[in-house]
Each structure stands twice: as structure tokens, then as C-alpha cells.
Amino acid sequence: MTRVETRRVTTRPTPPSPIGESVPRRDGVAKVTGAARYATDMTVPGMAWAKVLRSPYPHARIRSIDTSAAKALPGVIAVVTAEDLKARGDINLYYGHALTDHPILADGVVRYSGEAVAGVVAEDELTAYEAAQAILVDYEPLTVVVDVEGALGSGAPIIHEKEAKQGFHRGFDEDIQRDHPNVCSTAVQKFGDIDAAFVGAHLVLEGEYRYPNSYAYAMEPYNSMAEWRHGGLTVWTSCQHPFMVRDDVSHVFNLALANMRVIAPYVGGGYGSKSYTKIEPLTAALALVAGRPVKLVLSIDESILTTRGDGARVRIKTAFEADGRIRGRQAEILLNTGAYAENSPLVARKSANRISGPYRIPALDITCRAIYTNTAPASSFRGFGAPQGVLPGESQIDEAAERLGIDPIEIRRRNVVAPGEAPWPKVRGLDADLQADLSLVAEALDWASTPQPSHARGIAISASDAGSEPVSTALIRIHVDGSATATIGTSEIGQGSATVMAQIVAAELGIALDKVSLLQSDTAAVAYDRSTGASRSTTIVGLALQDAARDAREQMREWAGEVWSAESIEEARGGFVVDGVHRGWGEIVGAYFAGDFGEVVGRGRVRKVGATKQMPPFWEVGCVGVEVHVDEETGQIRVDKLVTVGDVGCAINPQLVESQDLGAAIMGFGMALTEELIYTNEGTLLNGNIVEYRVPRASDMPEYIGIIAERGDGVGIYGAKGGGEGSLNPVAAAIANAVRRAAGIRLREAPFTPERVWQAIQERDAAK
């Protein structure tokens, strides 16, 4: 039986209405009636369809490609290879915001099974598919490596013979570092005297952990549609960062940003997997060659081959005092980044930052390397390098608690940083109260009571330095009838931005919610926003909207002063009191333009100054507890109870915060228990489909207690900060810790499949 219960713990001041209210989602009617439009639903007149030929080989040289039979099929408009694109001279074949290592189509070599080799444009999708199958490619197979150890071993094939140029936006300051040709990027997090930390330690724990190659499974597959008109390019696409895609694609085609338009309608799931550029350059290139608008919709099986999450092998060593205090931690994280860099250099940076947790640690020595292998490229995925490190890190905290005879919650209490205290030098102090969050989870789990036989409870916590670049702008146009249109670059990916941003505008202008409309994610029409990711939108775009509302009010104060030769102008809800008379926004606009027309345009911006100067702009903490049951006969783990704390500062819309926390936790639950992309040593993906890659289903759900903690401690409006990832990061570790207490086994490789659990139980019994 499943059950859901929510609790709210609030110590912040009361914000203006409708902030803090669970107003219904503004995309609700569209989404329950089938009216909501996604990129997959978009068509334009004259549109042709594209399909992609993919490599069956994980690593091979392309000797030749014969497209003649494909071109001869009726209904085929264009068949395109990398050679065709290079021959044009007006396309840069390689793209990539971190490293420009990714060719639009394979350039003489394929680096993973499933890599795009050729594109076909035809009058209909089936013809395009049949033509793609008619292309003959002569491959010369090369040695294959699929795992990180192999890629760094002697005799490993070199996956990128030429070193790629750094991209236009890496998301971190230092240059890309490589100490081996198969290293895509290295990140280091080092301070204190690590040798001294280990020499005098009471307890030193060492272990090796593995986290799976994963797939976000956004249910809307990667798809886009491109149209060239009047020297410019328009791309409709299912993406999180329309402005980043605009910038990337404009580099490919040498276009001025003004001539490049990206439109992201409702996005059918992202979870990080639709951050940055995917198939947009290919779609646009095919449209350019074909001279027609082109639509390319990948299948889910192809989407799995387009972007997955980084798997990890982690070697970790932590030194403790007798009282459980951490003296130092050393770790080597190897991320399986696949064939192309995508956003993995930043994932590596964040994984190195996040493995130490929200703890006061005197010495750290962490190296994380993103490793090229002959597997599908890995990139951003919700949690962003955190879960890979939280599983080992939080497992060792529990292991130390057990060895030292300290309660798992108590040992964390002795180590967590206090509010305002920075876990490492030169970063913002923690804007969260984890001592209090631990108490909330302990209470919800009834931690002190004795669980039933074969049941046990476990907890884990995490802290992520939000990768939220404080770079956003927003416009608010207040019309002569007093209603307002806000334009923002944040995409509605399901997180609820369309609702939350409207609530913010209504509150800041003091007008009714139904008088606010939003225009989102059309780079030709809305104000610049860097991205929709890293849990940033509510915090960063919220501040930009607040700033835009302030700017609009300031202009109208001037206008009111001029129009009515006012002596006193006072703030009021929905307008100003001008010499004792309430004048609404619309009235001020109309009076200024001397008629029933005109508008005021408020401009807002956020950048790395003032409150948002110090990075990270906020911390996203996670605090998760579970109760599990282990079936020793089958090795099946059942999670009976799940508790999360959404430590979000101020919940602009509590129902949406609950949604994010539960959804995030269940995604972590999938990665902990069932989800793993399995490659053979020969480079074949064995389960690249949704039958064999098993994501959680309704019958898997535990009882759930979702707690929202609002202490007004974030940098965002009314003390808000980001959510939606924190409750994913500790889930695998919390389950592993509970399983240890239930069955006496320490699980070090996720997912914790029945086979792995059963095996561990046999090893436990053999050692007795």
C-alpha cells in the first residue's frame, strides 16, 4: 500500500500573495486535454522528414560510404555525410560547448555503436528510414574499450587522436586538464594536509564503489525541426537551454545570433538530459542541404544512444577520529564519459566538489577524471555528478558509525557544517540547516524505535554547490489595462516554471494571477536566460523578474509624478497612491501616453555581482531517509518508506516543491535498484530500450513522507533557493546504509539488483 503525506516546517516571514500558495499549475488544462504542444507535435508547410543511419560498430574507421542506392529511391530529397558537409565550406562540422570534439556526422571514424554516420531527408519518414538502410558503409573495425579501467590501461585504443579545441562555454574557470589521451577532462579538489590526516587517524576506511551508466528517459525523445528562411535559421526543439543551443548552432553555421532563433515549446521531460545541444546541428544541416524545412524525431532507442548519464568507479578513503569526526578524505573518481565530451567536463568538476558532502573536513584530496570510452556519450543528468560520489561518501560515514559505535545520525551531527559555514575555502557558506533537517527525517522515520525483523532504516545527506550561473534577464510589459506579460528564457520542462514565474510577477506587481501571462523560450522574442538547469530558475530568474518589476515601478513612479504633478507618491498594491488617490498600473500607463494605449517595459537582470557574486549562488542539500526490507531468499530489496526534506528556503508553490522532491527521489530510487545501461566488452549495448532498461513503475512506490523546510535562507526572492535534485542525490546511499543494517551486507555497486544482493548475502554467510 502506498501513501503520501506532506509536512511543512516554516520559520520564514510571510511573503506577499500568491507566493507560498499552491496555486494550480498554469499548464494544467493544456496538459490534461491534449492541447499542450511539444516539439514532436510541430509541423511547418513544406516540411520533409529525416532519418539517421547509425554505426553498428563501436569503433571503426570508415573506408567509404556509397549513397547511390539511397539517393535513387523515389521520394528521397537528400542523403548527407560528413564529406558533403565539409565540401560546402560554410559549416563547421564539429560542435561542443565544453570541447568541440563532436562531429555532426561521423568524420572518417565512428567512436561508439549508434553514432550518426549519415542523414537522409525524404518526403515521408518511412522513405527516409528505408533510404538510410540502403546506404552502404565499408567499416574497418578498430580495438574497442568500454570501461574506464580499460581506457586508461596500456594498449588501450586512443579514442580521439586529435585533441579538440576548448568550447565557448565550459561552465568552470580552469582550462581542461588531461594526463592521458583518453582523459576528456580532470577536476581536482584539494586542500589541507592530507598525509597528516591519515597518519594520526583512529580509523581509516577504504573502498571501491560503482555507479551505473544510466539513462534519464525523458519520455519525449530528442527531436527538432529546422527551417531556413530569409538568411536566418529557426529551430523548434525539445531542449532545456534554448539560448545555449542558439549559441552552439550559430557557431556551426557562422550565423549572427540575431539570425538564429530557437523555440522550445513544452518539453516532455529533461532531467538534465536535454541541456545543451543534441541533434539541432544535424537537423539544421539537413534542412540546409535539402532546401526544405526538416523534422527529425529520434526513437527512444536512438535517444539512449544520443545522451546518457556518466557511470563511475570511485576509490575512496576517509580518516576518522575516535569520536567520529572526519579528519580527511581522498578519492579518485573515474567517470565513464563515452565517446564525446558533451557536458561531462563540468560533471567531473561537480563530482569532485560534491563527494565530500556537507561536512567540516580539514583535508581533502579528490581527483575526478572524465574518461573517453567507445560507448554512447554521457552528459548532464539530474544530480550532476553528486550521486556518483554520495554513494561512496555516505556509505563510509555509516561504516565509520558502525565501527566506532556511534549512531548514524549522531555521527553526521558531529560533522555537518553549521548554517553559514563554508565546507571548503572560497565558497559561499551553507545556506541550509542540516542539523534541523536530520531531526525532521529522524522524527518522520521514527528512528529511535526498533524496526520489524529483516527491516532497517538508513539515512544519507548531501550538498551540491549549485552550478547555477547567475546570468539571467527578464522583461515585464505592463499593459494599459493593468495586465502584464513577462518574457523569460526559462523552459517549462515540467518543473512548473510557467506557474512559479507567474506567481512571482503577480506578487511583485500586486496584481491578480490571471492578469499575468508568460512568454517562454523563444530566443527571438524573450529576454536572455542562460539555461534551465542546475535547479536555478526559481532562484535566478525569480530575481531577474523581481528586478524587472522594480524597474517598471520606478519608471511609472516618474510618469505618475510628471502626469499628475504629484507631491507624494506612495507604494500600494497594484499601483501607487498619488497625492492620496490610488492609481493602478494601467491608469498610469494610459495617462502617460495620453490615451487608452501604451505600455511600460520593465527590464530585469541578474549577474555575478552583489548578492549573487559569490559562487555557488546557493547550496542544494539533500536529506533522505528510508526503511527497507531485504528478502534474503531472493535478494530483493523493497523500500517500504521514503522520507525527503526539501530545504528550499521559501516554497513559492509548495505543491510543486513536493512534486519535485518525490520525482527526484524516485529517479534516485531507479538508479539505486534497477537502472543500468549494460555494455558488453565488445561495445554492444545490451539493453538500449525501455523494456530492458527498467525504470520505476507505479507498483514500486513506497510510502512517502515529504517535508518542506522553509527558513528563508536562500539568495532568491523571499529567501528561496533551488530544489529538485537534492532529494535524488542521497537515495542510493540511504538504501545501501539501510540494507547494511537489515542484512549485514555492504553494497558497493549500484544498482542493487537482486542478483548482487543475493551474491553479497552468500559471501556474508560464507565468511561466517
Added chain:
Amino acid sequence: MPETIDIKLSVNGLAHELAVQANVTIADLLRDELGLTGAKISCDMQVCGACTVLVDGLAVSGCTYLAVDADGREVATVEGLARDGVLSPLQQAFIDHAAFQCGYCTPGMLMSATALLAENPSPSRAEVIAGIEGNICRCTGYLPIIDAVLQAAEAGAQR
């Protein structure tokens, strides 16, 4: 041109006479020919439920159900759930419980739940879970969906 087969079917109560190719699925017919893009294609192999529509009241996967097999039958899609602009109790319950985020699974989820409630107007929680087991939602963690279906069942019982 490939051969076509003449079929007659009703979609959300509206009669259609169409000539369709034998390999066209009901999801493609609805989306590409009739402009009803509510049903979504995701896994394309009958396991995720995003393309679920009702044929003579039975929930089927539109991605694998051939359009010609709908000849002489009544097809219902998410676009037909609201009547005269009034949401069905199930649709309203989905909004009340925020039983969706990205919304891509929602049309299929609603149709599966509609079929469930037509067959079993007051299901237990376990029966609701069984009824939507064939529909994947990657955003919500299902619990709000289960609660929404139970609320709709209760609303139906009160009418």
C-alpha cells in the same frame, strides 16, 4: 503509391471515412491525419503507455494498434475527455493533485485511468496501481497520480 484500405471509424464521437495504408498505426493516423496530437509516442514498443487510446472502451497502445483494425469501431482520445469545455472529474483531479509535470505521459495515463474507472467505478488503491502499471511516468513518482484517480472515483461515486 502503396495500396490503401478504406475504413470507417468514429473518433471522439465524430464519424470518419478514411483510406489508410495497412502499416499505419492508430497513433499515426490520429496525430498525422486527424491533427489529434494528444496521444504521444515514446517507447514505441508498447511498454510506456504514452500513446494509450481507447478502442471500443478498451485501452490500447496506439503505437502498435493498426488503424485498419479500428474499422467500424469507436476511438476515444484525451481530446474527447472534456465536454463543452468542462473537464472530466479525472482531468480535474489530475490538476488538483499536480499529477503530472512535463505532461508527456498524461494523455496516455488519463486514458488508462478512464478505462479503469469505466470498468471499476470505485477501485481500491491496489486496483488503481494495477490499472496504471502499464503507464510510465518519469516525473512525478506516481503517488499524486494514484491519489488523483482515487479522487476522481470518489467524485464519480458522489454524482
